[in-house]
Amino acid sequence: MHVAHLSLADFRSYARVEVPLDPGVTTFVGPNGQGKTNLVEAIGYLATLGSHRVAGDAPLVRQGAERAIVRAAVVQGERQQLVELEINPGRANRARINRSSQVRPRDVLGIVRTVLFAPEDLALVKGDPGERRRFLDELVTTRSPRMAGVRQDYDRVLKQRNALLKSAATARRGSGRVDLSTLDVWDQHLARAGAQLLAARLDLVAALHPLVDKAYEQLAPGGGPTALEYRASMGPMAAAGPEQLAQALLGALGEARKQELERGITLVGPHRDDLVLKLGELPAKGYASHGESWSYALALRIASFELLRADGAEPVLVLDDVFAELDASRRRRLAELVAPGEQVLVTAAVDEDVPAVLAGARFSVSDGTAVRAS
Numbered sequence: 508m509h510v511a512h513l514s515l516a517d518f519r520s521y522a523r524v525e526v527p528l529d530p531g532v533t534t535f536v537g538p539n540g541q542g543k544t545n546l547v548e549a550i551g552y553l554a555t556l557g558s559h560r561v562a563g564d565a566p567l568v569r570q571g572a573e574r575a576i577v578r579a580a581v582v583q584g585e586r587q588q589l590v591e592l593e594i595n596p597g598r599a600n601r602a603r604i605n606r607s608s609q610v611r612p613r614d615v616l617g618i619v620r621t622v623l624f625a626p627e628d629l630a631l632v633k634g635d636p637g638e639r640r641r642f643l644d645e646l647v648t649t650r651s652p653r654m655a656g657v658r659q660d661y662d663r664v665l666k667q668r669n670a671l672l673k674s675a676a677t678a679r680r681g682s683g684r685v686d687l688s689t690l691d692v693w694d695q696h697l698a699r700a701g702a703q704l705l706a707a708r709l710d711l712v713a714a715l716h717p718l719v720d721k722a723y724e725q726l727a728p729g730g731g732p733t734a735l736e737y738r739a740s741m742g743p744m745a746a747a748g749p750e751q752l753a754q755a756l757l758g759a760l761g762e763a764r765k766q767e768l769e770r771g772i773t774l775v776g777p778h779r780d781d782l783v784l785k786l787g788e789l790p791a792k793g794y795a796s797h798g799e800s801w802s803y804a805l806a807l808r809i810a811s812f813e814l815l816r817a818d819g820a821e822p823v824l825v826l827d828d829v830f831a832e833l834d835a836s837r838r839r840r841l842a843e844l845v846a847p848g849e850q851v852l853v854t855a856a857v858d859e860d861v862p863a864v865l866a867g868a869r870f871s872v873s874d875g876t877a878v879r880a881s
């Protein structure tokens with residue numbers, strides 16, 4: 508698929524901008540702080556309903572404006588769809604497909620698919636487990652948009668359960684009492700949604716690993732092997748489907764209950780899991796060099812691209828400011844690996860940062876405008 512047109516209103520630094528796009532490579536070039544990343548961030552938002560740079564929506568709305576609108580014409584084979592998201596910080600966002608009446612924002616998931624490379628990706632390797640969970644869940648949702656609903660259910664149940672545990676812990680400290688009769692029901696809900704999420708993550712990790720290993724070898728020959736180890740907060744699990752995982756989660760919640768009541772939070776479940784990235788025998792986090800960590804992060808993204816491609820859903824590849832971060836050989840290898848993508852969008856401060864193999868259309872970005880230069 509590719510994005511044929513991007514239109515923004517009050518998004519980040521843009522009051523209004525219209526960007527017609529072709530398949531193949533397009534580069535956005537311009538000095539720092541002119542709005543290059545803002546353009547690709549908007550496309551990423553359509554794909555994930557989130558930004559790769561910030562957790563909340565408020566910074567995405569142009570200062571002084573109330574709402575931002577991101578609209579894109581998306582071409583998939585013979586089919587063209589118009590997707591529109593209205594970002595309303597503090598209130599519900601709205602979405603429309605083909606100018607229809609309103610749909611839920613999550614209904615647009617799956618229309619735009621992206622794999623986005625950005626300097627922030629280093630955190631996939633060096634950062635907290637939350638970074639890796641987000642990576643897994645975004646990819647799970649891109650592959651199977653219905654999982655966005657499962658994730659939402661899980662988060663909602665977790666919030667309710669945590670509120671109950673917290674009030675129990677507070678009451679306990681003050682020698683008061685809280686009615687815990689609903690806790691078993693929350694456990695059931697949490698285990699059911701959690702098991703679906705867990706099963707999807709485990710499938711993903713199994714499919715991803717050979718592709719990560721191959722990509723790592725291409726980027727840093729002889730530097731592997733890599734291993735992806737899913738570390739569940741409920742302890743080691745035998746491979747299992749959602750039913751067995753739900754039972755295992757329920758059992759683990761039972762075992763953790765005393766401690767959870769004391770601490771006032773949910774201690775087991777997918778929200779506490781990690782994906783341990785290994786290089787050789789050692790975890791990359793804490794052991795890998797800066798260059799190795801970069802290669803690992805890139806390998807995770809390249810593997811995501813290959814996986815989506817193998818699913819038959821060619822994603823848009825976004826390379827946001829990554830070439831400036833890489834040495835010459837990684838730059839060249841990465842460029843060669845992504846060049847065949849149906850649509851590749853690159854941002855760079857200067858043309859020299861972009862390898863020659865990625866020659867294509869070029870936009871000059873400055874001061875709230877994006878003008879096609881070649």
Ligand SMILES: Nc1ncnc2c1ncn2[C@@H]1O[C@H](COP(=O)(O)OP(=O)(O)OP(=O)(O)O)[C@@H](O)[C@H]1O
Nearest residue numbers: 519520539540541542543544545566567568569570
């Ligand atoms: N909500 C907002 N309202 C107005 N301006 C914003 C908003 N969010 C970001 N900006 C502005 O957008 C600019 C940053 O844009 P962007 O990150 O796209 O830059 P860039 O061209 O990619 O720069 P670099 O090459 O440094 O990465 C900054 O000047 C920032 O002040």
